[in-house]
Amino acid sequence: MAWAVSNGRHLMELPSVVLAGRDVLPETGSLIRGHGLSGHVVVASGPNVWAALGEKLRASLSEADFESSWVEVGAPDLAAVEEVEKEVVKTGSKVVVGMGGGKSIDVAKLAAFRQGARMISVPTSASHDGMSSPFASIRGFGRSYSAVTKPPFAIVADLGVILGAPPRTFNGGVGDLLAKLTAVKDWQLARDEKGEYYGTYAANLARMSAVMVEEEASNIGSRNDEGISGLIEALISAGVAAGIAGSSRPCSGAEHLFSHALDRIAPGKGLHGEKTGLGSIMMAKLHGLDWERIRRALVEAKAPSRAGELGLTDEEVVEGLLAAPSVRPDRYTILHKLRLDADQARELAVETGVI
Ligand SMILES: [Zn+2]
Numbered sequence: 001m002a003w004a005v006s007n008g009r010h011l012m013e014l015p016s017v018v019l020a021g022r023d024v025l026p027e028t029g030s031l032i033r034g035h036g037l038s039g040h041v042v043v044a045s046g047p048n049v050w051a052a053l054g055e056k057l058r059a060s061l062s063e064a065d066f067e068s069s070w071v072e073v074g075a076p077d078l079a080a081v082e083e084v085e086k087e088v089v090k091t092g093s094k095v096v097v098g099m100g101g102g103k104s105i106d107v108a109k110l111a112a113f114r115q116g117a118r119m120i121s122v123p124t125s126a127s128h129d130g131m132s133s134p135f136a137s138i139r140g141f142g143r144s145y146s147a148v149t150k151p152p153f154a155i156v157a158d159l160g161v162i163l164g165a166p167p168r169t170f171n172g173g174v175g176d177l178l179a180k181l182t183a184v185k186d187w188q189l190a191r192d193e194k195g196e197y198y199g200t201y202a203a204n205l206a207r208m209s210a211v212m213v214e215e216e217a218s219n220i221g222s223r224n225d226e227g228i229s230g231l232i233e234a235l236i237s238a239g240v241a242a243g244i245a246g247s248s249r250p251c252s253g254a255e256h257l258f259s260h261a262l263d264r265i266a267p268g269k270g271l272h273g274e275k276t277g278l279g280s281i282m283m284a285k286l287h288g289l290d291w292e293r294i295r296r297a298l299v300e301a302k303a304p305s306r307a308g309e310l311g312l313t314d315e316e317v318v319e320g321l322l323a324a325p326s327v328r329p330d331r332y333t334i335l336h337k338l339r340l341d342a343d344q345a346r347e348l349a350v351e352t353g354v355i
Contacts, residue, residue: 010199013150014243015121015132020157020232022225025056028122028156029064032095035154037118040091041068044084044108045099049124053161057099057122067091076103078140084111093117098152101125101169105152106136113149121152125165126231127172128273131155132239135248151243157232159225167223168271171303173213173231174220175277178294179255180210180238182283186253186333189287194332199245206241206250209234214293217300254286254333255279257324262312265319270310277303278310281352282321286334291352307355314346314355321345 019031032041041061045054050070061068069091071084084107088096096115098108099122112119113136123131130137134151184203191198212234213220219227241250248256259275270278277298284291298305307317322345325335340348349355 011246012244013134013246014240015151015153015155015236017154018132018157018236019155020159020229020236022159024156025053025122025158025161026060028057028097028120029060029062029066031156032118032120032154033064033066037095039066039095040093041066041095041097042084042087042091042093042117043068043070043097043099044073044080044111045070045104046073049100049104053099053124057097066095073100073104073107076106076138078138080107081111081114081138084108085115088112088115088117095120097122099124101127101165102130105130106138109136109149109152110138110147118153119150121155123155123157124161125169125172126162126228126235127165127169127271128176129235129238129242129251131157132236133242133248133251134239135242146248151239155236157236159229159232162232163223163225163228170220170223170228170231170301171277172271172273173235174217174273174298174301174303175271175275175280176273177210177213177231177234177238178297179253179273179276179280180206180241180251181289181294182255182280182287182334183249183251183253185287185289186283187249189334189337190249190332193337196332199250202241202245202250205244206238209238209241212237213301214297217297221300221302253283253331254324254335255283257327257331257333257335258282258320260327261323262316262320265323266312266316269312269316270304274304274310278305278307278317278354281305282348282354283334285348285352286338295353306353307349314349317349317355318342318345321348
């Protein structure tokens with residue numbers, strides 16, 4: 001929190017422009033031109049996304065008098081970030097577009113930040129809040145870490161593109177948003193017990209994004225325009241809440257630490273947001289919140305509410321709960337306070353129906 005608030009000053013960084021709706025991708029060029037950008041644009045994306053959407057984006061940029069070049073992103077690691085940076089330097093570009101489900105956006109975010117370029121986020125799925133947040137999850141130094149960058153300058157969320165993503169990606173978005181209910185509780189706990197900085201506005205905004213998902217759960221479950229538009233808006237709001245807080249506190253609490261612990265314990269099982277969804281059911285119970293409401297919202301949205309749906313074993317869930325506090329010892333949460341033993345962890349998972 002130190003960087004967000006120092007000497008009584010608070011730095012908020014927010015996206016300048018958000019365009020969301022059907023068939024908005026071809027407007028990318030004119031949108032960013034209208035906001036004073038010009039010259040060369042570097043686009044970072046995976047090969048499949050580029051094959052499906054690259055020509056549309058390139059044509060849109062060209063119509064608005066931008067030159068552009070593509071850098072293929074494989075893994076979200078420092079090597080990929082450096083590749084994008086090299087292209088930015090070579091072309092003298094002031095704009096980097098990240099187009100994809102998350103990895104390419106994160107790579108573009110960090111590369112643009114390091115090169116002082118503007119970042120344009122073009123999400124192709126609604127699986128988590130990275131499309132608008134100032135954080136980039138980049139692998140490097142042998143572990144996963146979230147780098148603090150700037151929020152994207154612009155977000156172009158094409159509903160048609162996002163509706164075409166695998167249905168499971170929506171589960172991730174739902175779970176990542178319901179997680180804000182418990183993340184905010186953890187933030188309040190850290191304020192009350194550790195004197196940590198707490199921003200009411202950022203906290204309320206993050207919580208509102210979760211409430212939106214609860215209200216739209218059945219529309220999201222039927223994958224209709226109204227539900228998925230609401231999901232996209234809520235994901236953008238949640239990322240903005242992190243930008244306002246200057247930290248991931250409003251968006252990420254013990255349920256996220258549980259998800260990160262499972263990344264290590266059971267790699268490849270479940271999306272990030274699917275795991276935070278399970279985590280938030282259990283953390284809600286520990287916080288004395290109405291955990292059944294969270295479970296119901298997941299079920300209505302057709303997202304997983306039981307570990308078995310993700311192929312996770314009972315043992316992995318228990319281990320995840322026990323390992324979660326050590327993922328980030330400095331981030332005080334309900335799991336740091338209660339320090340569950342194996343029996344208590346199992347009981348919690350059983351009572352909430354997660355295992
Ligand atoms: Zn998340």
